[in-house]
Amino acid sequence: AVPVSKKRRVADFQLSIASVTEDSSSDCLAPGLHLQAQKLAERLKCDAVVSEISAGPGTVNFTINRELLAKTVLQQVLKDGSEYGVKSELFSTVPKQKAVIEFSSPNIAKKFHIGHLRSTIVGNFIANLKVALGHEVIRMNYLGDWGMQFGLLGVGFQLFGNKEKLKTSPLQHLFEVYVQINKAAEDENTKKLAKDFFRKLEEHDEQTLSLWKQFRDFSIDEYIRIYKRLGVHFDEYSGESFYQEKSKEVLKMLENKGLLQKTIKGTGIVDLSEKKDLSSFSTVMRSDGTSLYITRDLAAAIDRMNKHNCDSMIYVTGKSQSNHFQHLFQILKLMGYDWVERCQHVSFGLVQGMKTRRGEVIFLEDVLNEVRSRMLQNMASAKTTKEIEDPMETAEKVGLAALIIQDFQGLLSSDYQFSWDRALQSRGDTGVFLQYTHARLHSLEQMHGNEQLTHINVACLQEPDAISVLQHLLRYDEVLYRSSQDLQPKHIVSYLLTLSHLAAVAHKTLPVKGSTPELAQARLCLFQAARSVLANGMKLLGITPRGCC
Ligand code: ARG
Known part of the structure; x- marks a missing residue:
């Protein structure tokens, strides 16, 4: 009775004798173990699933029936389509939940820096993954739309x-105005005017508020347009401004619970230390009684939970804000909100050295335009542009894949050095390579049409290169599972890169054109399955797979 999961029946596996006999001498491979393995292998019989049993050094090796492998995998991939992997038994016991995912969250009139870009693509990935796994997701953008600025x-x-x-x-215009006024703000008079303007805003003076609202509304319209180029959308545009009033209530609550302390300077703080010796604290109120970034976040968290009653509340920002979120969660806990256990800060490292030809990145659009123009140039020098219907669109989609793959290759928490050249290489582990592989497989389908599995002879898929693709396809659900557990895209990225490499090799060694109809059909089916899983994975990462290039 060897414990083997149902799925493993279609992939080769190895049984280590030491693990069964719990023989402690397994490390040095006692000769007895080898003999035992041989004896066991001789006594075991092949069946419809296992086609070969052999003994190795201390192991019994089971080779799975290749035809069964091909049939099972292809059937599943082609039947489940975009749900392949998701319907796996691995997820059958995972309850469906509701998640609020806050990401991107730029500041109006300020730079959209690389941290915001990273937050945008990471948050979008987490949201896509959760939705694919059947969870309910609210995508939220929490704008920096309030404060003295x-x-x-x-x-x-x-x-x-x-x-x-x-x-x-x-x-662009608000950014320019902001830069200009910052230069002018050196003089006391301007500073005073700015203070007055903000005070009027806080007092909800109609005219002042209406101008501010225009800043916000027009900015959101433009954000929506640019996020669209990235393939990102939000269900809710929230922002710090929403919580100006509510943070007053939060301060009252803190006071009532005896958590708010006044310093000599008149600021309000919450003691976060264990020993209550103020060795760790958080400032939640200015001396003039107004709120701070964290106060608005407290109000926002409470409001979000009241409104959505979600199972998880995720914040995606750079790790420079780790302290902020730690404090936020600590204060919520002190306030008695047990649901703080459901809050999570997904943080990521710094990206160094992203520059455009025009210089520093100021707007998200700068990055999108830069990646598109660099990609167009690469395509022109590779002389592929002519055959492409819409080169601009293709360059953008392929370029974005390059950005995303470069960003998602390592652990999110690690910093990395950005390089346009490395990201945009057409070979190697890049998004460009994923897109080209997908496009090649896609055009194969266009040329020869789709195949119905019922028509193919799986005995035609017995070459090692075909088996490698099939065995890899079988593992997709495990990779989804890993990413769903730690919210790291890198598992999916490395899976897709391997799939692309395997498919590219198979594409070379197992030609469709010029093969007998039976072989051609079986191979088409294999490539169709590979393309389908490749496309599914790419979409989760936020990449739009290219149909042709
Ligand atoms: N607007 C902030 C920034 O640009 C990010 C907001 C993060 N989210 C939050 N709930 N504090 O740094």
Whole structure:
């Protein structure tokens, strides 16, 4: 009675004699073990599943019936389509949950830096994965749309603003105004004006608020347009501004619970130390009684949980904010909110050295344009552009795949050095390679049509290169499972890269064109399955697989 999961029956496996006999001398492979393995192998019989049993040094090796492997895998992949892997028994006991995932969250009138880009693609990946696994997901963008900077921006707009530009290119215009006013803000008069503007905003003065609302609304419109290029959307645009009033309530609650302490300077703090000696604390109130970033986050978390009653609340930001989220969760816990256990900060490392030809990255659009133009140039020098229907669109999709794969290759927490050249290589472990493999497999289907599994003879798929692809396809659910557990995209990335390498090799060694119809059909079916899983995985990562290039 060897414990073998049902699935393992279609992949080769090895039984170590030491693991069965619990023989402690297994490390040095006692001659007895070898003999035992041989004896056991001789006594075991092949059946419909196991086609060969042999003895190795201390192991019994089972080779699985190749035809059964081909049939089982292809059937499953082609039948389940985009749900392949998701329907696996691995997920059958995982309850369906509701998750609020907050990501991207740029600050209006400020730079959209690489950290925001990373948050956008990581959050989108987590959301895609959860949705694919059948969970309910709310994608939330929590904008930096409040704070003293809006006082400055308001004054800046009165001095240098232009309503027309605000409408046509709000992000660029507000950024420029903000830079200009920051230079001017050195003088006391401007500072005072900015303070007055922000005070009026806090007092909900109609005119002031209406200008601020225009800043916000036009910016969101433009964000939506640019996120679309990335293939990202949000269900909710929230923001710090929503919690200005509610953070006053939070401060009251903290006070009522005896958690709010006043410092000599008049600021409000919460003691987070175990010994209550203030060795660790968080400032939640300015001396003038106004709220801070963390106060608004406290109000936002409480509101989110009240509104959505979710099973998990995920925040995706750089690791420079780890302290902030630790404090946030600690305060919520002190306030008695047990659901804080359901909150999670998914953090990621720094990306160094991302520059565009124009210089520093200021807007998300800069990155998208840069990747597109670099990719177009590469395509032109590879002389493939002519055959492509829409080179701009293709360059963008392939370039984005390159960015995403470079970013997702390592652990999210690690920092990495950004390189356009490395990301955009067409060979090796890049998103470009994934896209080209997908496109090649896709055009194979276009040329020869799709195959019905019932028509094929699986005995035609017995070459080692075909078996490698099939065995790899079989593992897809395990990879999804790993990523769903630790929310790291790298498992899926390395799986897809291997799949692409295996498929590229098989594509070379197992030609469709010029083969007998029976062989050609079986091979087409194999490639169709590989393409389907490749496309599924790419979509989870936030990549749009290219149909042709
Ligand atoms: N707007 C912030 C920034 O750019 C990120 C917001 C993160 N989310 C949060 N709930 N604090 O740094």
